[in-house]
Structure formats: structure tokens, C-alpha cells
Amino acid sequence: MDELRTHYHYFSNEEGDGYEIYSCDFPEVKGFGETYEEAMADLRRNLKRYEEKNMEAQSLMESAIIAYDAKDYPKAKAIWESLSATDTDAMVNLGTMYVKGFGVAKNIQTAYALFNRAAEQGHEVASFYLGGMYENGIGVSASKEESIRYYTVAAEANMPTAQLKLGILLRNDDVLNSMKWMIRAAHAGEAQAHSLLTYVSNQNTANDINVAFRMMDEASQYAKVESVIRDNLAPILASDGGGVELVNFVSGDTPEIWLRYLGACSGCHLGPTSTAGMILEQFENVIDKRIVIYLW
Missing domain, CATH: 1.25.40.10 (Tetratricopeptide repeat domain)
Incomplete structure (x- = not known):
């Protein structure tokens, strides 16, 4: 407690003048005194009691958990x-x-x-x-x-199950946030998110990058991604009654393309050797080989 981070103020009221000090780390713990030194001493005493009470509560919690697990x-x-x-x-x-x-x-x-x-x-x-x-x-x-x-x-x-729940609940109302939470849940190891979200990328093996694409501003990159969907993917997927829409594009060293399946493709959770692999190939040919694609 010798390195307390504190705030204080001087007050004057009907009961007299004095100081009030509280800890920055535990703002609910305060000290009062007629002088700054008295208020600081009171704060230290109160912090000690606070820590002792917390340690006692922690010990009781451990006892309660042991009892609960033992069905007591x-x-x-x-x-x-x-x-x-x-x-x-x-x-x-x-x-x-x-x-x-x-x-x-x-x-x-x-x-x-x-x-x-x-x-x-x-x-x-x-x-x-x-x-x-x-x-x-x-x-x-x-x-x-x-x-x-x-x-x-x-x-x-950072509760993965809550992120998964949000991804599902927002699916039809807020596609961007729906995919954001689903991606976060998948990266956190949520099994169902992995089963719902398709992830394809060659970023670990691709050394070459499309310099011309990387030199574009973000708006131009976004427009280029949209052109791949419109000119390359739409005709192929339309033959099966499906399609994809661009949900989000994240530029950077490894650009991310978030896509939502539409029509007959909706609900498809396909591996990189089928539809997802074809989509990755189309983007690699036109955009860049070092990219990440999320599909849902």
C-alpha cells in the first residue's frame, strides 16, 4: 500500500473542514480526516479491512464450491x-x-x-x-x-458462447455484426461457430502478392472485390440458383473478405475443395493470393 494511487479533495461544511481521499484502484474505499495525513491513514486502515474481507470471502467461496460439488x-x-x-x-x-x-x-x-x-x-x-x-x-x-x-x-x-448466440440472433437483422461475432466466436474455439462458418485461405503458403491491388486506396479495393462477385462469381453460382453478397472488406497485409451465401447456397457449410474453394480461386486470380475469406 506504499504506492497508492489516490485522489483527494478538501471540503468545508457545518461539521468542519477536512480531507476525503479514495483509492484509484478501489474507489469505493475512502479515508477521511481533518488533515491530509489523517485522511491517508484512515484510507490505509480501510483498505486493509477491505483486503481482509475479500480474502475471507474468497475462502468462503472456495468452501461453497467444494460443498456444491460434493452435493452438500x-x-x-x-x-x-x-x-x-x-x-x-x-x-x-x-x-x-x-x-x-x-x-x-x-x-x-x-x-x-x-x-x-x-x-x-x-x-x-x-x-x-x-x-x-x-x-x-x-x-x-x-x-x-x-x-x-x-x-x-x-x-x-469475450465469452465465445455469447458471441455465437449473437451471431445467430443477428443473422437476418444485422449481417455485419452477425458475422463479426461469429468470426470472433470461431477464433475463440467455439465448436458450433466453426461448423457454421466457412474459412478458406492460402495465406500460409502464398508468397506473392498483387502489388497493383495493394497500392489501391481502400475504396478502390472494395470496388474491385465487388467486381469479382458481380463478374466472376455471380454467373457461376446463379446457375445453381445461389449467390453471395459482400458483407465486409478489411484491407491490410492479409485482406479479409466476408461473404454471405444467398439463395440455394444459403446454409451451405462447404469445405475448400467445393464451392468455397472455387470462390477462393476466383478471388486469388483477380485480387490477391494472400487473402482470407469467411463465408456464412
Whole structure:
């Protein structure tokens, strides 16, 4: 605590003059005193008590998890109830017990209230659970809008399953963000995202680049990509009643082309030896060999 990062202000009111100091790392912990030195000493005492309380809560949480895993639900419930006034992990764990009916009577409304309190304090797992409740109408009226709102909080906290959920839910309403989240979920190792999203590239083996394409500005590169879709891909795919549309183009050392399957191609999850391979070949011939293509 010798290197505290703090803010302070001097105040004057009916009770007298003094200082208020709070820690930048733990802004909820404050110190008060008639002098700066007294306020700093009070802050240090309060930070010590705060750390001791957190260590005690951590130890209790570990005991509760051990009890829960051993199916000693009454003990786990008692500990999490004792911590649930302030500890968001305890709120979520207790809420999960009420969802499953483990050691308590199943109560979705109580679970919702606990998840909601934790989500309001930034707990991403609670937000994910609320997203699922609104998506499926569990304990609440189903709401796609609310589901997306809560899933977004969890997705932005790098939860791959939430990113997958957003990719699916936004599919027909916001294609760009739908693909953005699906790509992030796939890169995070989400298995279903891998099965839905087709990725093709020769970037690991291609050494030559199209210098003329790389020298274009981004708008010209985008227009060139669109011309490949219009002039090269559309006639081929149209013969089978399908097509693709350009969702996004990301320029750079390894350009990314995001495409959405249309018509008869919609829902195709094909490997690089079939339609996806043909699409990659067309872009390699006209655009560049060192590219990445995402198709969904």
C-alpha cells in the first residue's frame, strides 16, 4: 500500500473542514480526516479491512464450491446467501441453484432477481444467463431485443458462447455484426461457430502478392472485390440458383473478405475443395493470393 494511487479533495461544511481521499484502484474505499495525513491513514486502515474481507470471502467461496460439488447443497447455499449482499459471484451461483432446484425449491423469479442484481454490477455470466432467459422466455416474456442486449455484454467480455448466440440472433437483422461475432466466436474455439462458418485461405503458403491491388486506396479495393462477385462469381453460382453478397472488406497485409451465401447456397457449410474453394480461386486470380475469406 506504499504506492497508492489516490485522489483527494478538501471540503468545508457545518461539521468542519477536512480531507476525503479514495483509492484509484478501489474507489469505493475512502479515508477521511481533518488533515491530509489523517485522511491517508484512515484510507490505509480501510483498505486493509477491505483486503481482509475479500480474502475471507474468497475462502468462503472456495468452501461453497467444494460443498456444491460434493452435493452438500445446504452448506453451499448458506455460504452464498451470506455473501450475496455484495458478492456478484455468490449472486450468480445462488441464482443457478434456484434455476436447477438444487438444495432449494426451483424458483425462476428468484434466480432472475439474483442474475439481474449481478448483471447490473457488470457480471458477464449473469448477463449471459439473462440473455438466455429472454431468448427462450424463461421466467420472463421472450424478447429478442433484451436477449441481444444482455448477450452483447457477455460477448464484449469475450465469452465465445455469447458471441455465437449473437451471431445467430443477428443473422437476418444485422449481417455485419452477425458475422463479426461469429468470426470472433470461431477464433475463440467455439465448436458450433466453426461448423457454421466457412474459412478458406492460402495465406500460409502464398508468397506473392498483387502489388497493383495493394497500392489501391481502400475504396478502390472494395470496388474491385465487388467486381469479382458481380463478374466472376455471380454467373457461376446463379446457375445453381445461389449467390453471395459482400458483407465486409478489411484491407491490410492479409485482406479479409466476408461473404454471405444467398439463395440455394444459403446454409451451405462447404469445405475448400467445393464451392468455397472455387470462390477462393476466383478471388486469388483477380485480387490477391494472400487473402482470407469467411463465408456464412
